[in-house]
């Protein structure tokens with residue numbers, strides 16, 4: 489039995505698309521308040537792994553436990569699981585026809601049954617905390633990509649999820665907008681949010697993650713404290729990958 493401090497516990501996760509096995513037996517634990525960064529070449533399986541956790545992809549083999557509950561059991565209701573996990577993906581999928589405040593509060597009201605006044609109060613507080621209070625009534629197209637992505641992150645934490653999944657949240661952004669999104673993720677990490685994220689931003693992974701997990705061809709090739717993996721990688725494949733990422 490995993491300790492109660494383990495939020496996410498993956499055991500022997502396998503996933504194929506057709507003949508191609510994309511996840512080849514992943515074992516991974518994420519502890520409460522831990523920030524874990526998945527790094528690895530394009531196609532190594534980072535996104536697929538994140539998508540299996542909130543049940544957007546069904547695994548072929550293995551077990552996914554969220555706070556001890558086997559959420560990979562096909563009988564488990566996916567919507568109920570997703571209500572416990574915040575997720576933000578590369579493209580900030582805000583609803584264009586809803587105001588920023590409605591985007592932020594919609595799931596909290598409909599899925600979590602938060603009363604409208606409470607949801608709007610929390611939504612306004614969160615928007616204020618990221619400097620976007622004045623945009624509450626605006627439509628998303630008035631916001632920059634970085635602002636939209638920060639709204640998407642705020643939406644994901646509205647109801648205090650047990651786990652926050654972040655998949656390349658900066659890779660669709662212009663370089664000058666990356667910093668403001670990373671600053672928000674860093675403040676969530678500092679505030680104790682449990683985060684599993686895939687990123688190509690090596691400097692960010694090094695600075696924010698407690699642990700870095702290097703995926704190579706659907707397997708964990710190496711993992712460890714961020715400062716160790718980045719400064720003294722044990723595996724040749726990790727060294728090669730980092731050299732490519734850090735020096736182009």
Ligand SMILES: Nc1ncnc2c1ncn2[C@@H]1O[C@H](COP(=O)(O)OP(=O)(O)OP(=O)(O)O)[C@@H](O)[C@H]1O
Nearest residue numbers: 505510528529530531532533534535536537656686
């Ligand atoms: N729905 C799908 N159907 C078929 N193949 C898929 C599907 N989703 C992912 N794949 C394949 O699985 C492999 C892993 O993809 P994945 O997106 O998980 O990698 P990644 O490490 O996140 O890459 P990137 O860094 O480019 O986002 C790739 O070869 C991809 O083409």
